[in-house]
Amino acid sequence: MRNMMRRHLGKVVAGAAVALAGTAALAAVTLPGDAGAAGGGSRAAAAAGPGSPTGQVRPGAVERAPAEGREGVGRDPLTDDEIARAQALAAPPAFRGAAEDVRGRRGPERLTTDLAELGPEETGRADAPRRANVSFYDYRSEAYVTKTVNLTTGKVEKTDSRHGVQPPPDRAESEEAAGLLIAAPEGEGLRKDYKHATGKDLTGPGQLAVTGFVYRGAAEGPAPEKLRACGQHRCVRLFTKVRNGQWIDTRRYVIDLSARTVGRLD
Structure with a gap:
């Protein structure tokens, strides 16, 4: 990720890598939706076509989706x-x-x-x-x-x-994992970085955009004692982002949803 930021002695300073050893690392990134925001005028003009005023895009026709039946046919997607x-x-x-x-x-x-x-x-x-x-x-x-x-x-x-089979977590599991991390002592860095980014206290997962991915414990390498049940237990790690804001790196933290505990990878 570009334009990384990291916390150092209570301050946020520019850094080339994410600080994983201290608190959760606060990272400012350019999202796909942000690309071209500053230079959108030229794209809009190109999209408008020859003869259109600069920056004015001709409206397109939106076709209404056909009504979905109760049952699909053949290999149609499930209704x-x-x-x-x-x-x-x-x-x-x-x-x-x-x-x-x-x-x-x-x-x-x-x-x-x-x-x-x-x-x-x-x-x-x-x-x-x-x-x-x-x-x-x-x-x-x-x-x-x-x-x-x-x-x-x-x-x-x-x-x-x-x-011992662990498919990707669903949205409810990712949000539950975020809630457990926020409430745990291990979530102190996340709470501090959220406060620094927004000026507000982080009290629940609804304030974040989170994506979870499975952690399989020893199957992925040496695992701390607290995380050795992962793989048999349902354990996840998180990509965490302030809603409409910056990323906060929480990948070093593992949430055991089965035991409802939080551990940290070295």
């Missing part, structure tokens, strides 16, 4: 109705009652719902069934569960449950 039906079929009351989500509530953490591939003998058939793969993470059993639902028959055809 909203199909997604809702697949998720309901994949998580009946008995399954929900035996599982927990990232906040400890009844029911597993729902991750993804995607159109399933056809079998070799079904490819090209006009009456091929539509199936959905619905994936969950169950924090009670520490299991990654995938269910294949036949939307044509309304039956769950296959259930696959694995331990």
Whole structure:
């Protein structure tokens, strides 16, 4: 990242690298959406075409999207109705009652719902069934569960449950991880850097834009004692950004969502 900033003795000074040993490092970056902001006049003029006044872009016609039906056809993406039906079929009351989500509530953490591939003998058939793969993470059993639902028959055809498999975290998990980091002693640097960037106290994940990625513990190299359960536990690291503002580097911190603890990589 360009134009990095780092904290030194209570001050923010220019630096060529992110300071990972002290507090979370505050970084000013140029985002993709910012590119060309200062020089947008020439682009607007080019987009306007010959004969258009400089800086004036001719309005374009916006075509209304066609109405979505309740059921897709063939290899169409899943409709909203199909997604809702697949998720309901994949998580009946008995399954929900035996599982927990990232906040400890009844029911597993729902991750993804995607159109399933056809079998070799079904490819090209006009009456091929539509199936959905619905994936969950169950924090009670520490299991990654995938269910294949036949939307044509309304039956769950296959259930696959694995331990030690860690798919990317969803938005709710990333925000929960940010909340745990903010509240933990290890989050002091993040809180200080947010205060420095905004002049306000950081009290919750809603003040940040966060993206989570999985940390698998010893599978990624030597892991501190506090983080050795990661891989079996659900652990994430975060890219953290002030909303509409600067990045704050929190990549050295690992949030164990299963144990609800925070550790730090050396």
